Amino acid sequence: MCVVYRRHGLAEGEFDVLATLRRAGEPFERAPGELAAHTMVTTGAMTKRIDRLERDGLVTRRRSTIDGRGRVVALTGAGRELIDQAFTEHMRNERRLLDHLTPEDAAQLESLLSRWLAYFEAPVETAPEAATRGAAGRDA
Known part of the structure:
Protein backbone atom coordinates (compact mmCIF):
# COMPACT_ATOMS: atom_id res chain seq x y z
CA MET A 1 0.00 0.00 0.00
CA LEU A 101 -7.18 -16.60 -2.63
CA THR A 102 -9.85 -19.12 -3.46
CA PRO A 103 -13.43 -17.94 -2.84
CA GLU A 104 -13.50 -20.14 0.29
CA ASP A 105 -10.23 -18.66 1.59
CA ALA A 106 -11.49 -15.14 0.89
CA ALA A 107 -14.70 -15.85 2.84
CA GLN A 108 -12.68 -17.27 5.74
CA LEU A 109 -10.36 -14.24 5.72
CA GLU A 110 -13.36 -11.89 5.72
CA SER A 111 -14.87 -13.73 8.68
CA LEU A 112 -11.64 -13.67 10.66
CA LEU A 113 -10.98 -10.00 9.97
CA SER A 114 -14.57 -9.08 10.87
CA ARG A 115 -14.29 -10.82 14.25
CA TRP A 116 -10.86 -9.29 14.86
CA LEU A 117 -12.10 -5.79 14.00
CA ALA A 118 -15.19 -6.21 16.19
CA TYR A 119 -12.89 -6.92 19.12
CA PHE A 120 -11.10 -3.60 18.66
CA GLU A 121 -14.27 -1.65 18.00
CA ALA A 122 -16.08 -3.00 21.09
CA PRO A 123 -16.86 -0.32 23.68
CA VAL A 124 -14.25 -0.11 26.41
CA GLU A 125 -15.62 -1.21 29.77
CA THR A 126 -14.99 1.27 32.57
CA ALA A 127 -13.70 0.23 35.99
CA PRO A 128 -17.10 0.79 37.75
CA GLU A 129 -18.86 -1.32 35.09
CA ALA A 130 -16.29 -4.09 35.48
CA ALA A 131 -16.62 -4.00 39.27
CA THR A 132 -20.41 -4.12 39.06
CA ARG A 133 -20.30 -6.98 36.57
CA GLY A 134 -17.76 -8.79 38.75
CA ALA A 135 -19.91 -8.38 41.88
CA ALA A 136 -23.00 -9.55 40.06
CA GLY A 137 -21.10 -12.57 38.81
CA ARG A 138 -19.98 -13.46 42.35
CA ASP A 139 -23.52 -13.17 43.73
CA ALA A 140 -24.93 -15.61 41.20
Whole structure:
Protein backbone atom coordinates (compact mmCIF):
# COMPACT_ATOMS: atom_id res chain seq x y z
CA MET A 1 0.00 0.00 0.00
CA CYS A 2 2.67 2.50 0.99
CA VAL A 3 4.40 1.88 -2.34
CA VAL A 4 1.25 3.03 -4.11
CA TYR A 5 1.06 6.13 -1.92
CA ARG A 6 4.72 7.00 -2.48
CA ARG A 7 4.33 6.55 -6.24
CA HIS A 8 1.83 9.42 -6.06
CA GLY A 9 4.03 11.51 -3.75
CA LEU A 10 1.90 10.85 -0.67
CA ALA A 11 2.49 9.51 2.80
CA GLU A 12 -0.18 7.19 4.23
CA GLY A 13 -1.64 9.96 6.41
CA GLU A 14 -1.88 12.35 3.48
CA PHE A 15 -3.68 9.69 1.44
CA ASP A 16 -6.14 9.31 4.35
CA VAL A 17 -6.87 13.05 4.40
CA LEU A 18 -7.41 13.26 0.65
CA ALA A 19 -9.57 10.11 0.65
CA THR A 20 -11.67 11.47 3.54
CA LEU A 21 -12.25 14.72 1.68
CA ARG A 22 -13.13 12.82 -1.50
CA ARG A 23 -15.63 10.62 0.36
CA ALA A 24 -17.28 13.76 1.79
CA GLY A 25 -18.78 14.42 -1.65
CA GLU A 26 -19.36 17.81 -3.25
CA PRO A 27 -17.89 20.28 -2.38
CA PHE A 28 -15.20 17.89 -1.00
CA GLU A 29 -14.51 19.76 2.22
CA ARG A 30 -14.49 19.27 5.99
CA ALA A 31 -13.40 21.12 9.10
CA PRO A 32 -9.92 20.14 10.34
CA GLY A 33 -11.41 18.65 13.52
CA GLU A 34 -13.72 16.44 11.46
CA LEU A 35 -10.75 15.27 9.39
CA ALA A 36 -8.84 14.44 12.58
CA ALA A 37 -11.80 12.46 13.92
CA HIS A 38 -12.36 10.59 10.65
CA THR A 39 -8.68 9.65 10.33
CA MET A 40 -8.20 9.03 14.07
CA VAL A 41 -5.26 11.38 14.64
CA THR A 42 -4.69 14.36 16.90
CA THR A 43 -5.49 17.84 15.67
CA GLY A 44 -1.76 18.61 15.81
CA ALA A 45 -0.96 15.72 13.48
CA MET A 46 -3.80 16.81 11.21
CA THR A 47 -2.42 20.35 11.03
CA LYS A 48 0.94 19.01 9.83
CA ARG A 49 -0.76 16.87 7.17
CA ILE A 50 -2.91 19.76 5.97
CA ASP A 51 0.15 22.06 5.86
CA ARG A 52 1.99 19.61 3.56
CA LEU A 53 -1.04 19.04 1.34
CA GLU A 54 -1.69 22.77 1.09
CA ARG A 55 1.97 23.43 0.25
CA ASP A 56 1.66 20.88 -2.57
CA GLY A 57 -1.51 22.52 -3.91
CA LEU A 58 -3.74 19.53 -3.12
CA VAL A 59 -6.00 21.24 -0.56
CA THR A 60 -6.95 24.78 0.39
CA ARG A 61 -7.89 26.26 3.74
CA ARG A 62 -10.43 29.04 4.19
CA ARG A 63 -12.59 30.55 6.88
CA SER A 64 -15.88 28.82 7.48
CA THR A 65 -18.91 30.67 6.17
CA ILE A 66 -20.92 29.27 9.09
CA ASP A 67 -18.47 30.18 11.87
CA GLY A 68 -15.91 32.85 10.98
CA ARG A 69 -13.55 31.51 13.65
CA GLY A 70 -13.51 28.03 12.10
CA ARG A 71 -11.60 26.77 9.10
CA VAL A 72 -12.58 24.52 6.22
CA VAL A 73 -10.21 22.30 4.26
CA ALA A 74 -11.17 21.54 0.65
CA LEU A 75 -9.74 19.44 -2.15
CA THR A 76 -8.33 21.38 -5.07
CA GLY A 77 -8.80 20.12 -8.62
CA ALA A 78 -5.26 18.74 -8.49
CA GLY A 79 -5.99 17.04 -5.15
CA ARG A 80 -9.13 15.41 -6.48
CA GLU A 81 -7.34 14.16 -9.60
CA LEU A 82 -4.46 12.78 -7.51
CA ILE A 83 -6.65 10.97 -4.97
CA ASP A 84 -8.78 9.49 -7.75
CA GLN A 85 -5.65 8.09 -9.41
CA ALA A 86 -4.04 6.91 -6.17
CA PHE A 87 -7.27 5.32 -4.89
CA THR A 88 -7.85 3.50 -8.18
CA GLU A 89 -4.32 2.11 -8.08
CA HIS A 90 -4.70 1.21 -4.40
CA MET A 91 -7.89 -0.76 -5.12
CA ARG A 92 -6.24 -2.49 -8.09
CA ASN A 93 -3.39 -3.52 -5.79
CA GLU A 94 -5.78 -4.87 -3.14
CA ARG A 95 -7.65 -6.84 -5.82
CA ARG A 96 -4.31 -8.25 -7.05
CA LEU A 97 -3.51 -9.44 -3.52
CA LEU A 98 -6.92 -11.02 -2.99
CA ASP A 99 -6.95 -12.71 -6.40
CA HIS A 100 -4.52 -15.29 -5.02
CA LEU A 101 -7.18 -16.60 -2.63
CA THR A 102 -9.85 -19.12 -3.46
CA PRO A 103 -13.43 -17.94 -2.84
CA GLU A 104 -13.50 -20.14 0.29
CA ASP A 105 -10.23 -18.66 1.59
CA ALA A 106 -11.49 -15.14 0.89
CA ALA A 107 -14.70 -15.85 2.84
CA GLN A 108 -12.68 -17.27 5.74
CA LEU A 109 -10.36 -14.24 5.72
CA GLU A 110 -13.36 -11.89 5.72
CA SER A 111 -14.87 -13.73 8.68
CA LEU A 112 -11.64 -13.67 10.66
CA LEU A 113 -10.98 -10.00 9.97
CA SER A 114 -14.57 -9.08 10.87
CA ARG A 115 -14.29 -10.82 14.25
CA TRP A 116 -10.86 -9.29 14.86
CA LEU A 117 -12.10 -5.79 14.00
CA ALA A 118 -15.19 -6.21 16.19
CA TYR A 119 -12.89 -6.92 19.12
CA PHE A 120 -11.10 -3.60 18.66
CA GLU A 121 -14.27 -1.65 18.00
CA ALA A 122 -16.08 -3.00 21.09
CA PRO A 123 -16.86 -0.32 23.68
CA VAL A 124 -14.25 -0.11 26.41
CA GLU A 125 -15.62 -1.21 29.77
CA THR A 126 -14.99 1.27 32.57
CA ALA A 127 -13.70 0.23 35.99
CA PRO A 128 -17.10 0.79 37.75
CA GLU A 129 -18.86 -1.32 35.09
CA ALA A 130 -16.29 -4.09 35.48
CA ALA A 131 -16.62 -4.00 39.27
CA THR A 132 -20.41 -4.12 39.06
CA ARG A 133 -20.30 -6.98 36.57
CA GLY A 134 -17.76 -8.79 38.75
CA ALA A 135 -19.91 -8.38 41.88
CA ALA A 136 -23.00 -9.55 40.06
CA GLY A 137 -21.10 -12.57 38.81
CA ARG A 138 -19.98 -13.46 42.35
CA ASP A 139 -23.52 -13.17 43.73
CA ALA A 140 -24.93 -15.61 41.20
